Amino acid sequence: xxxxxxxxxYTEEHEYLRAxxxxxxxxxxxxxxxxxELGDVVFVELPDVGATFGKMETFGxxxxxxxxxxxxxxxxxxxxxxxxxxxxxxxxxxxxxxxxGWMIKLRITDRADLDRLLDSSAYxxxxxE
Numbered sequence: 222x223x224x225x226x227x228x229x230x231y232t233e234e235h236e237y238l239r240a241x242x243x244x245x246x247x248x249x250x251x252x253x254x255x256x257x258e259l260g261d262v263v264f265v266e267l268p269d270v271g272a273t274f275g276k277m278e279t280f281g282x283x284x285x286x287x288x289x290x291x292x293x294x295x296x297x298x299x300x301x302x303x304x305x306x307x308x309x310x311x312x313x314x315x316x317x318x319x320x321x322g323w324m325i326k327l328r329i330t331d332r333a334d335l336d337r338l339l340d341s342s343a344y345x346x347x348x349x350e
Contacts, residue, residue: 222350223254226319230335231344232295246301250323251314254348259285262314265307267324273299276334280325296334302326
């Protein structure tokens with residue numbers, strides 16, 4: 222059974238958003254369920270700080286032993302920080318997807334986008350847990 226924290230928002234494509242001290246900045250990563258499905262992560266390609274993305278646009282890729290997958294921006298916004306630790310240790314996505322394995326911090330442009338995301342119980346139902 223996957224870890225699905227109740228304080229996060231989720232997409233059907235298995236990204237999560239975690240609030241920060243700044244009400245308009247959110248941490249984005251992939252869920253425990255997603256990393257489990259991918260298998261051992263060997264490389265993560267992330268955007269540069271300052272890059273902007275629309276809702277559900279591809280912001281990077283994640284490469285595992287089994288497959289390469291796109292990473293989707295859950296809401297529209299601007300990248301304000303990138304987790305550079307993943308360059309040296311992409312396996313953090315597997316071992317700590319909700320803490321050290323985060324990918325980007327995103328300053329969102331439309332808070333209404335948050336209303337279209339899944340809460341933990343809806344995401345659990347989506348993945349069959």
